[in-house]
Every structure is written in C-alpha cells, then in structure tokens.
C-alpha cells in the first residue's frame with residue numbers, strides 16, 4: 375500500500391503552516407496548491423529541505439494545478455481571503471465563495487473519494503457550499519472551527535489556573551463566529567468542571583475572550599488572521615481520518631435533526647475516523663444553552679441563505 379495523500383489548497387499562512395505540521399507528522403504525502411506562480415513550489419521545496427534537519431521523509435510538492443492532487447485521501451481547503459482589522463468573518467463571504475466554489479470543483483473531480491476539511495471563512499457557510507458543489511456525502515465534508523475555538527478556551531483556562539493545557543478539555547457548540555456557545559459545565563480540568571474551580575465572573579470573562587479570540591489575533595497582527603492554531607487544528611482532523619483514530623473532536627458537521635437543527639453546518643462534537651464524520655454526539659443542554667445554540671444557528675442560516683444556492 376502506498377502512502378496516503380493530503381492536498382492542501384492555499385499556500386498562504388494557514389495552508390503553508392498546515393503543510394509544515396503535516397510533513398513533520400509523516401501522515402502522508404503532501405501536495406500544496408496555490409494560484410500564485412512559484413509560491414507553492416518554493417514553500418514545498420523549502421519544507422522538503424527541512425526533512426534532513428527535523429528528521430522526516432514526507433514528500434512535499436507544490437503546484438499551481440490539480441493533476442498532482444489526484445486520488446487524495448484528505449483535502450484541506452484554506453484558499454481565500456483572511457480578515458483584516460475591523461472585519462467580521464461574514465464580510466469575507468462574497469470574495470471567498472467564488473474561490474471555494476472553483477477549488478472544490480477541481481478537487482472533487484480528481485479525488486472523488488476524499489474527505490474535505492474546510493478552513494476558509496466564513497467557515498460554516500463555506501463548508502456548506504463545498505458539500506453542495508462536491509455532491510459528496512455529509513460524512514466526507516466537514517469544517518475546522520471547534521478544535522481551534524476550544525484550543526483558545528483551553529489556553530485561557532490554563533493561563534488562569536496555572537495548570538497544564540494538556541489536562542483541560544472544553545466544549546463549544548455552534549457557528550464559528552462571535553455567537554459561538556462555550557459550555558462551561560462541560561469544560562474540565564482532569565475531569566473537574568471549571569465551574570468548581572473559578573468564579574462565574576472569571577468564567578464569563580474567559581468565555582467572552584474566546585468568542586472574540588480570532589478578532590484579538592487579527593487586531594494584533596494588523597495584516598491577516600491567525601494561522602498557527604488554525605493549521606494545527608486542521609491537521610489534527612486530517613490525522614484522525616488518515617489513521618482512523620475515532621477521535622472525538624468538535625467540528626463543523628452537517629446536521630439532519632441533531633440538536634433540533636436541519637440542513638446546516640454547525641459546530642458539534644463528532645467522531646472522526648476513516649469514514650470522516652462517523653457520528654455526531656449530542657449532549658444534554660439547559661434551556662439557556664439551547665437558546666444560545668438557536669441564536670447561533672440563526673446566524674449561520676442567514677449566512678447560508680446569502681449563498682443563494
């Protein structure tokens with residue numbers, strides 16, 4: 375059996391950094407695609423030349439076309455425009471929808487059995503578009519958002535309590551926007567809910583910082599948006615699929631009745647294995663949490679409607 379193949383479309387900040395994580399992890403051959411002549415080729419060669427130093431044998435190639443992407447097992451789509459200060463993720467919709475539409479068409483043609491992991495924003499809407507354009511079953515089209523959002527929350531909890539990030543688990547439901555729904559009752563430090571370890575005021579502050587976590591990075595960078603944590607999160611999803619790990623991770627998944635929602639991509643805990651999204655996990659919610667989920671879903675539905683599919 376040959377190596378697995380991962381295609382990453384977009385060789386910008388998120389895409390090139392994803393190629394870096396994937397190459398180091400040796401989870402498959404990496405094909406990096408971008409429209410800009412020379413950039414994916416140059417970054418792929420530079421990354422290949424890192425192998426002798428870091429000790430990986432991953433084959434990395436860069437290209438402006440799609441021939442080399444044929445028969446990929448996983449395709450991570452990061453092509454499109456990032457936010458600039460003052461922009462919401464929704465402000466990217468018009469520009470990014472044409473990019474995502476054309477890239478998905480090319481990818482689906484050559485890798486009809488792949489799993490697509492969307493990263494381009496507005497995330498929940500772009501992944502919905504990719505499902506429609508590819509015609510793939512729902513288990514093979516998913517979005518990266520929840521791992522990133524919970525990683526931010528886990529980081530802030532660790533900072534506050536001065537404990538290892540490794541011992542912190544967190545749950546966030548909903549769209550990848552400021553209306554996302556962190557659920558502190560289900561956030562734990564080694565199994566102990568944070569509601570027993572922090573005051574409500576502190577938790578509220580951390581939740582608010584998490585909701586605006588992407589914007590915080592955009593305003594610091596001033597040009598573009600976060601890329602280390604987003605790319606690492608996308609590669610974690612790819613690894614779970616390629617190694618059939620059955621990891622339970624928060625991802626944007628297509629819902630048909632779960633959480634009372636239909637025909638929408640939404641952040642929920644899922645089981646990720648070789649069939650992609652193998653299950654959506656439903657958790658019990660209070661009335662207040664359910665209302666917050668509904669509000670977040672309304673925002674995503676409005677954005678999907680703007681695609682005019």
Ligand code: APR
Pocket residue numbers: 383384385386387388389407408409410452453454455456457466470473476477493494495496598599600601604
């Ligand atoms: N095909 C291939 N690549 C494309 C296309 C296309 N049609 N259109 C744009 N690109 C490439 C650009 O040339 C650029 O190299 O996508 C890359 C985007 O890289 P950056 O501008 O560095 O943006 P990045 O920070 O990587 O974010 C990409 O991910 O997190 C989201 O909101 C973010 O939507 C944004 C996306």
